[in-house]
Amino acid sequence: MQDQPAVKVEQLTYTYDKAQAPSLDQIQLEIRRGSFIAVMGETGAGKTSLLMTLNGLIPQFLEGEFHGEVTIAGYSTQQVPVQNLIQEIGLVLQDPDTQIFGLTVWEDAAFGPSNLGVPLDEIHRRVDTALERVGLAHFHERSTEFLSGGEKQRLAVAGVLAIGPSILALDEPTSELDPEGKDAIFEIVDSLKHEHGMTIILAEHESERVLAHADAVVVLQEGKIVWRGEPQMLFADEESVRRFQLRPPGIATLFWEFRKQGIGLGDACPRTVQEMAARLLANEQKEQGRAVDREGHEPFLAAAQFDAAAVGERRDEAPILSINNLTHTYHNGHQALKGIDLDVYAGDYIAIIGQNGAGKSTLCKHFNRLLTPTGGSILFQGESIAGKDTADLARHIGYVFQNPDHQIFSASVLEEVMYGLRIQGFSESEQKEKALEVLAFVGLDAYSERHPFSLGKGLRQRLAVATILALEPQILIIDEPTTGQDWRGTQSMLELIGKLHERGHTIILITHNMQIVTEHAKRVLIMGQGRILKDCKPWHAFEDPAILKAANIKPTQLVQLESELAAMSGFVPQPGGERALVKAIVKGMGRDA
Structure with a gap:
């Protein structure tokens, strides 16, 4: 045998x-x-x-x-x-x-x-x-x-x-x-x-x-x-990965970019960040004949310069949502939130990250009174939401759950979107008109007569967004929008969220997907043990190792590579993203990016 x-x-x-x-x-x-x-x-x-x-x-x-x-x-x-x-x-x-x-x-x-x-x-x-x-x-x-x-x-x-x-x-x-x-x-x-x-x-x-x-x-x-x-x-x-609709690993996208710039790192993609860093340093030795000083003095990486993106300043305007000293203790005695202070501004695109149990969902469920605070206050457009009905708040602050099946219960896709409008008192004709308009926007108009549970998870997630979107809320909270989806579904959902942000919706995403943090969000909240540990622009989210450790966050492979190169060669990471990193290294090697 x-x-x-x-x-x-x-x-x-x-x-x-x-x-x-x-x-x-x-x-x-x-x-x-x-x-x-x-x-x-x-x-x-x-x-x-x-x-x-x-x-x-x-x-x-x-x-x-x-x-x-x-x-x-x-x-x-x-x-x-x-x-x-x-x-x-x-x-x-x-x-x-x-x-x-x-x-x-x-x-x-x-x-x-x-x-x-x-x-x-x-x-x-x-x-x-x-x-x-x-x-x-x-x-x-x-x-x-x-x-x-x-x-x-x-x-x-x-x-x-x-x-x-x-x-x-x-x-x-x-x-x-x-x-x-x-x-x-x-x-x-x-x-x-x-x-x-x-x-x-x-x-x-x-x-x-x-x-x-x-x-x-x-x-x-x-x-x-x-x-x-x-x-x-x-x-x-690269051609096969894209044809098969596979999510490209971070180091693979860098490998492809380096190859396009004529930097040969071998026929096979590096398997780890450490292997990628070692190949880059070996390539430097081969290309320029300089000994790589691992104590942090010299060569090309230490001198690499980025085209730094400007850091946006906070607007001088009243927040659309203001959270003051918010606390929440569950019935079993677990204190999930410990004195949260936060201002959310109209037009924000916020990603909230942190390990399971950090308090991300608990925090957001307070915004439309799915949960009631143990202490503190929440103001929406300057008015306290204490005592307000969740159904009324839903017209202003929508919440899409991580599992779309938790908020789908109608017999057809069209009826599902019309349901919330019916509860809000819209006429039958208005319900159908608005529902069809929203379904067209999210790309589900061809499925209007299908039963929701005949759709795949990615489409059910879109339907859950559509049911909330029909109420035209100013703020849209989406809990783990890419969990369990393949690469095509992930990209499709992120494109939809981007369109919603362009239309003027304030977006709050709860996520473990660091691609959202680095490529889509405009603002990042890092949570740990019921507190906000950091509120920053995306390119500053991974700068503090102590905070990353406390929040149990694993940065993207791009950020990991920058850290690895910093430890090996004196490289100083700066904002700019994948192409900026490649450009910096190519320049350092004396080539035109």
């Missing part, structure tokens, strides 16, 4: 029942034991379907037309029962809540081996080992109800590991996690591969982490494998 591949897929074609086209089309794939394979592709490409064929859910439980052969460690997924296959390959789903059954962490991790008739002493050994591997060794008696999203995802992994498979498949396990949670999952996966010899198959949109960790990448598009190979070769190819 050891000579056999961990996974072998031969001429696999699968079409869901009543579907018009196959979700998987002529898949040919072989995965060797002990490797880490990332499966990438935009939403709907067939990633989840492929993973479900590996443990027999397709075709044993999901009806459809199945052709070809899938073998796991030599066992046919069509012939061997799923309850036997899961002892060879475990599948971790995107939403951990769908596979958590126990009341406590230990009970949940023990669920799988218990149902397989494993002896009690062996269950204890397996569960203790699995929880140790995922960093939950001291959580045995913790209620699963009170786990964070990252802890739930780790528990889902532990539950699979306790069954004892040699292959682990994970379906977008980091899509709903903050950066700390994402890093934790990838660290666990790395450990399982390197220390325990497991085969890892990961469907994922996190291109920067895939580039750094995966041995190989398989790209799916419309159910077909359109690319396979090493991640550093995939992300070296």
Whole structure:
């Protein structure tokens, strides 16, 4: 068995029942034991379907037309029962809540081996080992109800590991996690591969982490494998990355820019920021024959100059929203906000960042009285909102939840947008006119008669924005607008938000997406432990290491590269962005940018 591949897929074609086209089309794939394979592709490409064929859910439980052969460690997924296959390959789903059954962490991790008739002493050994591997060794008696999203995802992994498979498949396990949670999952996966010899198959949109960790990448598009190979070769190819609608890693975009300027950094994209910095410094030595002084004296990077962008001054106008000494304590005694002072001005585009539990959503839910302050005051256009009705405030301050499904309940897209207008007393004709106008603006007019839950998550997110936008609020709060979306969906949502800002809406985004901070927002609030730690322009957001550590924020790869070069060569980071960094380095090498 050891000579056999961990996974072998031969001429696999699968079409869901009543579907018009196959979700998987002529898949040919072989995965060797002990490797880490990332499966990438935009939403709907067939990633989840492929993973479900590996443990027999397709075709044993999901009806459809199945052709070809899938073998796991030599066992046919069509012939061997799923309850036997899961002892060879475990599948971790995107939403951990769908596979958590126990009341406590230990009970949940023990669920799988218990149902397989494993002896009690062996269950204890397996569960203790699995929880140790995922960093939950001291959580045995913790209620699963009170786990964070990252802890739930780790528990889902532990539950699979306790069954004892040699292959682990994970379906977008980091899509709903903050950066700390994402890093934790990838660290666990790395450990399982390197220390325990497991085969890892990961469907994922996190291109920067895939580039750094995966041995190989398989790209799916419309159910077909359109690319396979090493991640550093995939992300070296700008044309392919854009054609496949993959999110470009930060160092890949820099690699492409350097190549356009004639700075050769090799055929393969660097896998990490550290590797990129080392290649740049090595290139400097080669190009100019100067010894690179790592103590911070000399060469080109220390002399690089940016075209600094002007820092905007605060307008001398009254704020549209003023928060004074705001505090909030939940019923369980947790103090989520601790004396928040904040002025929001008409036309602001604010990104609020910080780790889960920092108080970001709690703060914003006070703005339209979804939550009531424990202390302090909130003024909208100079008047206190205390005692005002949330429905009345919704006409001025709209809130789009992180999960769009929490605010969608009508039978059609058009009816969903009309509902809020109906509550506000608009006539039937006015409701329809305004709803159709808003749907056209957000690009959903072609879906007006569709049921909302027949749409993908990205379109449902747009619908949630449309329902709020129909009320024409001055302030629009959007909680995690890009979470769980592929690159196309992310870009589409950010373009829509940009259009809303251009139309005069004040935008407040709660986000873990640092691209929003560096490329879209005009103002950044960093929160930690219920306080605003910093209120600044985007290019100053990552300057203070102590604040970044306190807020548990991981800067963009561009910022990380600037810091790495500063430590290695005396380079002084300044505002300007990706092209400014490339231009500065090119100038320093004595070339024309």
